[in-house]
Amino acid sequence: MSSPAISTLKMMLAKDLVREMRSKEIFLSSFLFSVILMAAFHFASAANRMPIEYIPTTALWVCILFSGTLGLNRTHASELKNGCFRALMLAPKEAGWIYLAKVTSNALLLGFTLCLLVPILVLFFQFNPGSALFPLLLSLILGILGFVAVGTVIVAVTANTRMSDILFPIIQLPLQVPVLIAGTQATQLCLEGKTPTDWWQFLVAINVVYLSIGFLVYEFLLEE
Amino acid sequence: MSFRVHLEAVSKNFGEVQALHPLTAQLGPGERIALMGHNGAGKTTLLTVIASLSKASTGNVHYLDGDRELKKKPEIRQRLSLLSHQPMLYPDLSILENFLFFSRMYDLGLSKDAILDHLDAVGMSGDPNRLVRACSQGMTQRLAFARAMLHRPELLLLDEPFSGLDIRGIERVQKLLRDFSGTVVMVSHEVDHCHALMDEFWILRRGRLVKKLQRTQYDRAQLEAEFRSELPEEL
Amino acid sequence: MKNLGYLASAYTAIWLVLSFFLAKLYMRNQKLNREIDQLETRIKELESKRGSGAE
C-alpha cells in the first residue's frame, strides 16, 4: 500500500517541480504579485499612519491568500492544458494519492515563494522574526498546508465551470476564513514572543479533516 | 488477454440532449471496431464511457477478465488506453520526461533506452529532449499515439488517430495498428482507414447504434454507401 | 416605547424576504407546470402522428 503511494507522490512532485522550473509560472504569478501587493499595502496603510510594526502579519497573510489563489489557479490551468488532467484521470492510480501529491507540490511551490517574500518583508516593514523563527515557521507551514488542502479541491471543482477564473476565488475565499483567522493569530502571537498552542491545534485539526476529505472526495473529481 | 467489456443499456444525456440512447453491446478480445457517424452522433461520448472516464447516465458498463469482473478503477485503467483529440502530454516537459512520467504512472519502470525504442516505432526517437510545446501538430499526434500504446493496453480506444498526420505518420500508425493484437475501437470519418484496418463497422445516427456491418460482407464502396445512407439531413 | 422604528423595519424586512422567497417558488412552479402541460400535449400529438404514420 505504501510503496505505490510514495512513488505516485514522488513522480508527481518531480514532474510539477520540473515543469515549474521551466515555465516559472507560479514564481511569476505569486512572487511578483506579492511584492506589488506589499508595496500597495505600504501606501494604503501609510495614509492613516498605521504603525509599521502592525503591517507584516497582515501583509504576509493577504499575500498568501491572494497569490496562493492565483498560483493554484495557474497550476490547475497548466494541468488542464493538452488534456493532461484527463491522463491523470485515466492513470491506474488511487485518486487520493494523486490529491495528496498535488497538495504537496502546491504547498512546496507556495512555501518557496514565501521564503523569498520574507527578506522583502524584513526590508519593507522592519519585520524581525528574531528568536521566534521556529514557531513562526510552524505556523506558516500549518497555515499554507491548510490553505492548499482546501484550495486543491475547490480549484478542481470550479475548473468545470465557465468563468472559472472568477468563480474560484469567490467560492474559495470564504472557505479559507478559518485558516486565515488561525494563521494570522498564530503568526502575530509568535511575533509577540508567545506560543500559540491552541491555534496550532486548530490548524492541525483543519489540516487533518481537510486532507482526509480531499483524499476521499478526489475520486469523484477524476470523472468527466 | 481475455479482457472484455459489456455495455448494458448504456445511455448518456447532457441535460436535455440525449447524446447516447440505451445501447447494449460487447467488446470481445481481438475485435476491431470502427465507430462511424456524422458530427454529434455520439461516437466520442461512447468512447469516453467505454474508457471509464465518464459515467453513463443509465445502464452499466462491466469490465471482465475471463469470468472475473474487474471492479477497481486502477485495475481497469491499467488495461485500457484512450487516444483523444487532446494529446495528453505536458507541454513544458520534454518528450523523454513525459514518457518517463507516464511509464512510472503505469508502473512500467521503463529505461531511457526502452522508451527510445518505443518512440522509434512512431519515428520520434530523434530528439527526445525537445519540449512537447516545440513539436508540430503532426509530431504531437505521433507522440500521443505512442503514449497511448506505452503500457501495452488490451483495449485501445482511438478518437481520430490520423488527424494531423503526414503520409509517413499515417503509414507508421497503420502498421502499428495492424500489428496490435488487442481490441481496438476507433472513431474516424475516413471510410478508407476504417475499411482498411477494422473488421466491424458500427454506424451511429443521432445517438443510436443503427447498423453493425462486417468487413467480409462489404467492400469499400458498399461501406461508404451504407454510411452515407445513414447521414441525417443537415440541421 | 422607544426605537419602535427599528422593530417595525426588522419585521418588515423579515416578511419581505420570506414573501419574496415564497413568491419566487410559486411563480417558478407555475411556469414549470405550464411547460410540462404543453410538452405533454405535444408528445401525445407526436405519438399519435407516429402511430398513424406507421399504419
Next chain:
Amino acid sequence: MTARKLLIHAIFLALLIAVMECAILWALVIAPADREQGDVQRIFYFHLGSIWPAFLAFFYVLYGSIAYLVTRKQIFDHRAFVAGQVGLAFGSLVLITGPIWAKPTWGIWWTWDARLTSMLVLWLIFLGYVMLRDYIDDATKRERLSAILGIAGGVMVPFVYLSTRWFETQHPSPVIMGDKESGIKDPQMVNALLLALAAFSLLAIYFWRRGIELVHSDARLQALRRRTLDLEENV
C-alpha cells in the same frame, strides 16, 4: 395518493399558520419588553428563530451531499441543493435583522461579533454552493461537483464557528454580551423564543418541501424535453 398528500399538506399548512400566529403574538405582545433594550429586543426572537433553521440546513447540505456521492441517487442531490437555498434565505434574515437590532442596542450597524461574522462567512460559502450549479454547462457533472462543494462547505461550518468565537475571545469587542441573558429571564420570553423557533423551523421545512417539488418538476421537464426532441426527429 394525491388526496392523502393534499390532506397532509393542508394539515401542515394549518399547523404552520397557527404556530406562526402564536409566535408573532408572543413575541410582539405577550412577552414583556426588555428592561434595558426596550421593545427592540423583540427582534431577537425571530433573529434567533432564523439562525436555527439556517444552521440545520447547512448541516443538511453536508449530509445530503455525502449521501448523494455514496448512493448516486438524484433525490439526495435535490434535497441538499434546496436545503442550501433555504439556509441561504434564512441566513439572509439573520444578516438583515442582526444589524437592525445592533444599531439601537450597540449604537453601530455592524460589529465583527462572532455571531454576525460566522453567519456572514457561512452565508458567503453557501451562496457559492447555490451559485456553482448555474455555471456548470455539462449537466452530468452538476450534481457531483455541487455535492463535493457541499461537503467542503458543510465541514467548514464548525471551523468557521469555532474560529470566529476564539477570534473574539482574543480580541474583546467593545460590546457587553449580557443582552442574551437579560433577554430570557422572563418565562414568557422563553415561550416567545421557543414559539419563534418552532414557527421558523416549520416554515423552513415547508419551503424545503416546496423547493424539492420544484426541482423534481424541473428534472421531469428536462426528461419530457428530451422525449419531445426525440419524437420530433423520428416522426
